[in-house]
Amino acid sequence: MTALVPYEQALEAYEPVIGLEVHVELGTNSKMFCGCPTEFGAEPNTQVCPTCLGLPGSLPVANKKAIESIIRLGLALNCSIAPWCRFARKNYFYPDMPKDFQISQYDEPICVEGYLDVEVEGKTYRIGIERVHLEEDTGKSLHVGGATGRIHGASHSLVDYNRAGIPLVEVVTKPVPGTGALAPEVAKAYVTELRDICKTLGISDVKMEQGSLRCDANVSIAPRGATEWGTRSETKNVNSLRSVERAVRHEISRQAGVLDAGGRVVQETRHFQEDSGTTVSGRSKETAEDYRYFPEPDLVPLAPSADWIEELRAALPELPTARRRRLQGDWDLTDLDMEALINAGALDSVEETVAAGASAEAARKWWLGEIARRANEDGVEVSALPITPADVAAVVALVDAGSLNDKLARQVIEGVLAGEGTPEQVVASRGLAVVSDTGALGTAVDAAIAANEGIAEKIRGGKVQAVGALVGAVMKETRGQADAATVKALILEKLGVSE
Numbered sequence: 001m002t003a004l005v006p007y008e009q010a011l012e013a014y015e016p017v018i019g020l021e022v023h024v025e026l027g028t029n030s031k032m033f034c035g036c037p038t039e040f041g042a043e044p045n046t047q048v049c050p051t052c053l054g055l056p057g058s059l060p061v062a063n064k065k066a067i068e069s070i071i072r073l074g075l076a077l078n079c080s081i082a083p084w085c086r087f088a089r090k091n092y093f094y095p096d097m098p099k100d101f102q103i104s105q106y107d108e109p110i111c112v113e114g115y116l117d118v119e120v121e122g123k124t125y126r127i128g129i130e131r132v133h134l135e136e137d138t139g140k141s142l143h144v145g146g147a148t149g150r151i152h153g154a155s156h157s158l159v160d161y162n163r164a165g166i167p168l169v170e171v172v173t174k175p176v177p178g179t180g181a182l183a184p185e186v187a188k189a190y191v192t193e194l195r196d197i198c199k200t201l202g203i204s205d206v207k208m209e210q211g212s213l214r215c216d217a218n219v220s221i222a223p224r225g226a227t228e229w230g231t232r233s234e235t236k237n238v239n240s241l242r243s244v245e246r247a248v249r250h251e252i253s254r255q256a257g258v259l260d261a262g263g264r265v266v267q268e269t270r271h272f273q274e275d276s277g278t279t280v281s282g283r284s285k286e287t288a289e290d291y292r293y294f295p296e297p298d299l300v301p302l303a304p305s306a307d308w309i310e311e312l313r314a315a316l317p318e319l320p321t322a323r324r325r326r327l328q329g330d331w332d333l334t335d336l337d338m339e340a341l342i343n344a345g346a347l348d349s350v351e352e353t354v355a356a357g358a359s360a361e362a363a364r365k366w367w368l369g370e371i372a373r374r375a376n377e378d379g380v381e382v383s384a385l386p387i388t389p390a391d392v393a394a395v396v397a398l399v400d401a402g403s404l405n406d407k408l409a410r411q412v413i414e415g416v417l418a419g420e421g422t423p424e425q426v427v428a429s430r431g432l433a434v435v436s437d438t439g440a441l442g443t444a445v446d447a448a449i450a451a452n453e454g455i456a457e458k459i460r461g462g463k464v465q466a467v468g469a470l471v472g473a474v475m476k477e478t479r480g481q482a483d484a485a486t487v488k489a490l491i492l493e494k495l496g497v498s499e
């Protein structure tokens, strides 16, 4: 194997071009060409019928909801919608495809010539969308008995056709040059944005871990200043946003290694290895001729009326970019603040916390501070932690009311995260309903000093460790409902002593 070239060094000599193909499983109730249910995780081969099993004599009928979904996605991606187009048969044999052909779209995709703008490090990159087309998903092969779950080394394979025939949208970008060293980040930002658009449109649950959004990343590099692009590799089924970035980064380093060693990059599909962050060679890339495409004879052409398209366009929801702009304005944030919020995956959480009554500033502070830190430690998204926007809003309300200070609020959040209940319950069970610094707590401290003048004198004289006795007196006076560290600090402050 050729040695990798360190990423920065690769970028000095070569210019990358990326391209992304994203498959999105639509969240329709029934499959693309039959009435079978589409629920994830059912017993294998329980959601099948003669049509999706490709039995002789069965006939497909296109799913209107799926067509509506892809048109809405095409419109959101600034595409033109074809007034007339056809499905095509893509012929190939594979055990997970019972018909031995896949109904797809070939030279007549339904959405073409769009774009999506993504922002990375304050710069906007316009990603050209070549096509968005509709096809049916394949079944799933399970290779049993090997170490890797791949067919190599397996003793036998099982196949589950529940997924066969689920509507699948494929979004293909044009080649994207000009991203330079940020190619991996731009790729990730694009897939993220596309995912968010699908989510906003409500057309898919876009769960990468369940395979309802899958990404293939094409990467090529060419020597800087070259007039032609290099040969590309296609890394298949990259299954997390982070992996998209890692796969592109790795391919740039790998291809630079091949070229530096005087070799040639092979046009092939590759597989991303999650554990090592590398890609390994798959099969050499097929060309369209290998598939013997021809128009699907069992389906009528698709001809969405202009009225219907305009109706769908008018009913599009507020898209992620517009929403981010609106929220940034509402919350009066700088671009940098906004980017931090998005990168922390906390935009929805902050918005919901504000909706639950907190100020945007306070909501941001907790989601980006304590909670993001915890999410980072656990290696999860903030939204996956067991704390809700309503919980955070409740904590903020307690702070605003003066019943908690920041330090205690952190303990309340810690308690909620530990499963101790709502903020109110944590406050009660941990005894955090403190008397505030300036209010009754100050009176309690004054009383303790007055009642223990001898000890107070020692402390003034430099015997700071004697403060424990006064803290104890205040804790007793407030029936334990004070924060000891706060009390200690307050006593020292009143006695004019620093620790």
Ligand SMILES: [Zn+2]
Residues within 6 Å of the ligand: 031, 034, 035, 036, 047, 048, 049, 050, 051, 052, 053, 165
């Ligand atoms: Zn079926």
